Amino acid sequence: MSFDTSSWLAQARALIGPAHVLSADNGDDLTPYTRDWRGKFQGPALAVLRPGSTAEVQALVRLAARTGVALVPQGGNTGLCGASVPMAGGLQAVLQLGRLKRIREIDPENNTATVEAGCILQTLQEQAGAVGRLFPLSLGAEGSCQIGGNIATNAGGVQVLRYGNMRELVLGLEVVLPDGEILDLLRGLRKDNTGYDLKQLFIGAEGTLGIITAATVKLFSAPSAEVVAFAGVASIAQAVRLLGAMRGHLGDRFTAFELISGPAVALVRRYFPETPALLSGDWPWYVLMEAADGGSDETLREAVQAALMACLEDECLEDVTLAGNLAQGQTLWSLRENITHAQQMDGSNIKHDVSLPISRIPAFVEQMLPRLQQAFPGARPIVYGHLGDGNLHFNLSAPEGVEAGTWQAQTEAVNQVLHDVVVAMRGSISAEHGIGQLKRHEMAMYKTPAELALMRRIKQALDPQGLMNPGKVL
Ligand SMILES: Cc1cc2nc3c(=O)[nH]c(=O)nc-3n(C[C@H](O)[C@H](O)[C@H](O)COP(=O)(O)OP(=O)(O)OC[C@H]3O[C@@H](n4cnc5c(N)ncnc54)[C@H](O)[C@@H]3O)c2cc1C
Numbered sequence: 001m002s003f004d005t006s007s008w009l010a011q012a013r014a015l016i017g018p019a020h021v022l023s024a025d026n027g028d029d030l031t032p033y034t035r036d037w038r039g040k041f042q043g044p045a046l047a048v049l050r051p052g053s054t055a056e057v058q059a060l061v062r063l064a065a066r067t068g069v070a071l072v073p074q075g076g077n078t079g080l081c082g083a084s085v086p087m088a089g090g091l092q093a094v095l096q097l098g099r100l101k102r103i104r105e106i107d108p109e110n111n112t113a114t115v116e117a118g119c120i121l122q123t124l125q126e127q128a129g130a131v132g133r134l135f136p137l138s139l140g141a142e143g144s145c146q147i148g149g150n151i152a153t154n155a156g157g158v159q160v161l162r163y164g165n166m167r168e169l170v171l172g173l174e175v176v177l178p179d180g181e182i183l184d185l186l187r188g189l190r191k192d193n194t195g196y197d198l199k200q201l202f203i204g205a206e207g208t209l210g211i212i213t214a215a216t217v218k219l220f221s222a223p224s225a226e227v228v229a230f231a232g233v234a235s236i237a238q239a240v241r242l243l244g245a246m247r248g249h250l251g252d253r254f255t256a257f258e259l260i261s262g263p264a265v266a267l268v269r270r271y272f273p274e275t276p277a278l279l280s281g282d283w284p285w286y287v288l289m290e291a292a293d294g295g296s297d298e299t300l301r302e303a304v305q306a307a308l309m310a311c312l313e314d315e316c317l318e319d320v321t322l323a324g325n326l327a328q329g330q331t332l333w334s335l336r337e338n339i340t341h342a343q344q345m346d347g348s349n350i351k352h353d354v355s356l357p358i359s360r361i362p363a364f365v366e367q368m369l370p371r372l373q374q375a376f377p378g379a380r381p382i383v384y385g386h387l388g389d390g391n392l393h394f395n396l397s398a399p400e401g402v403e404a405g406t407w408q409a410q411t412e413a414v415n416q417v418l419h420d421v422v423v424a425m426r427g428s429i430s431a432e433h434g435i436g437q438l439k440r441h442e443m444a445m446y447k448t449p450a451e452l453a454l455m456r457r458i459k460q461a462l463d464p465q466g467l468m469n470p471g472k473v474l
Contacts, residue, residue, distance in 0.1 A: 003091060008067060009047055012093075015059040020099065022048040033074060033094045034085050037141075038344070040408075041082035041437060045072070045094045052099040054174060054182060054213040060095065061211060062180035070467045071095045073207035075118065075149025078141035080351065081436030083206045084149070087471040097148050100213060103127050111219045112171060112188040117148025117212045124217075133219040136163035136255075140337040148212045154204030156432040158290075158336070161388035162255040163220065165432075166203060172216035173199040178209070178463040188216045201458065206434050207469040209462045223292035225300040228329035229308060231320040232283030236387075237362040239287050242316040243388060246289060249307035253300065256290040257388035264339050264384045267397075271342040275335055279319045287317070287387070288336050290329075339384050343395060348404035349382065350414045352394040354422045355431030361390065364425055368418060372396060375417050376410065391431040394418060415442060435473045443473070 005025070013021045022028035023046070035042040046069060051057045064071050070092045074084045086092040097118040104114040108131050115124055121142040128135040137150060139157035149155075151173070156165040163169065172186040185199045202209055233239045236259070243257050262284045269275045279286075291304050304322065311317050323329035343349050356364055365383065372379060378399030385392035396414055398407035419429045423446050435443050444452065452474075459466075459474055 003067075005046060008063075008069065011063055012047060012049055012060065015063060016049065016051050016056045020050040020052065022050070030094075033077065033096060036080075036082050036085045037078050038080060041085050041087075043086035043088050043092070045086045046091055048094045048096055050096045050099050054100070054176065057095070057097075057100070057176045057211050057213050058180050058182055061176050061178065064093065064467055065179055065465060068465070068467070069093055070470045071211070072469050073097065073148070073152065073211050075146030075152070076120070076141065076144040078145045079149065079153060079436065080353070080433040081430070081438035083153070083434055083436030083469065083472045087437055090470060092470070095211060097146060097211075097213075100148075101146075104214065106131055106133070106219070107188065108133055108219070110188050111221075112216050113219055114172075114186060114188070114214060114216045115147055116214045117146060117151075119147045121145050121147060121150060128219050129222055132222050134222040135169075135217065135219055137166060137169060140340050147215060147217070151203050151212050151215055152205060152207050153432070153434045156386060156389065156391065158256045158258060158333075158386065160386060160391075161257055162252065162292075165389075167200065169218050170199060170203055170215055171218060173202055173212055174214040175202050175210040175212050178465065178468050182213075183210070186214060186216050190218075201462075204434070206436060206473050208459060208473050209468060211468075221294055224294050225297040226290060226292045226326070226329060227297070227300050227304045228323040228332045229289045229304060229320055230278050230323075230332050230335075231287045231289065231308075231317040232279050232281065233285045233287060233317050234283065235362065236285060236365050238316060238318075239285055239387060240358060240362055241314075242287060242311055243358070245311050245314060245316045246307055249310060250291050250303065253291045253293045253303070254289070255292045256288070257386070258288040258336050259383075259385055259387035259392070260286045260288060260336060260339065261381070261383040262286070263380060264382045265335065267342045267346060267382060268335055268338045271345045272334075272338050275338070276331065278321055278332065278335070281319060283318060288332055336384070339382070339393075343382055343397065347398055348402075348407045349395045349397040350407070350411050351433075352396075352415070352418055352429075353391070353431050353433045354394055354418070354427055354429060355389070355391045356422065356425055356427035358387065358390045360425050360427070361387065361392065364421065364427070365392075365394075368394065368421060371417060371421075372414070376414060378402070379414075389431070390427075419446065437472055440471070440473060
């Protein structure tokens, strides 16, 4: 039986209103929803559906299940593994959650917020801040990524060291299951030992098991003092020693520890020439550190200064500067945040997002850099990442003059050189960005048969029709 697109669109329009169903035959440009942030993946969509409530999501999921149309959940479309856009083959519609953006409740006494999936991360940070609370997830895309996307990717960001990643920040979820049933797990409990922790299934599942419509997340007391420092180090081994020493000195006050290679800093300065020189000399590696607490700036600053002095004496760093105020702190952070944008502007690069036990990172980088140079002469490694979490973005920019298509054709070969070593050292090929369509084939190579079989059984149990974000993850 042939599929009647007009009738399907008419049914969708009747459910959520004509203005909220975008389609090509209506003259709508679907490209912003069907092409991913990096411009690497694009697929056809029957429509872009923009529901405004959980009930509307439920109605659309039921329509999709009845008619065999697959749904691709989408938040801010800032994901980096092609998971938020359709793939060729089969009937697919993008389910864009951006209208579902209410903050349903902020409960300062329980230190929780209950928020709809389409709420922009930065909006939640600001609203929590307005009542003296902190929502600590923080990442470069925070002005456009959404809480639902953050949960579906188990996002990490720059404060995992102190607060954990999204999995640790979510207390409850509301999910529309693939058959249209609403799973209400919106409990703001820190202790609940009543059987399987079902919400964990949907965190990091990249929209393959259901549509997240709302979440209850943890808040923390907003820090009243923050100090940011930027240090030059001679090697990654020295950076790892610095991490251990600073943690020892500052304990829980130590909130971020970001490693940035010399070439990454140079790239940012090339594309963002307003970036100031932060230290008097050049170093092969730099570290951006942050400490925060509920006391005064002055007291925290003294504690950080004392810790850094001790680290200098113990030869855990070579040179360091401390931001004098909030604006200077932001300048330091924008250097870190602009790396992704500078790489994007610089042209083609093959991205990696690996994690390893922190103690093994110096050995890993030491062997990877020459190995990659030998295998891919002229390739430019841009290495940076959340060293405090053992997470490195080990990106490889195209050799000068090599055209994007030619370089991207090397992706599998580059990945294999890098990921074979990561897995041999018991690391992960995806610490943050997820699998999507980018690493599906590789995940199948590196996970054990037992892990893969269990993942497939879970998928089959929840989504027997295979209509939730098909072709992603599994
Ligand atoms: C400049 C930049 C910096 C970044 N920095 C970081 C970083 O530091 N740490 C990090 O972890 N990531 C980072 N990312 C990646 C990205 O921002 C995160 O993965 C983010 O969490 C994705 O959110 P999103 O709303 O854009 O989701 P999308 O890209 O729209 O979707 C991502 C995945 O989630 C699914 N999804 C979205 N919404 C829902 C929902 N409501 N229900 C079910 N599934 C859903 C999609 O189907 C897809 O599989 C960065 C990206 C950019 C562009």
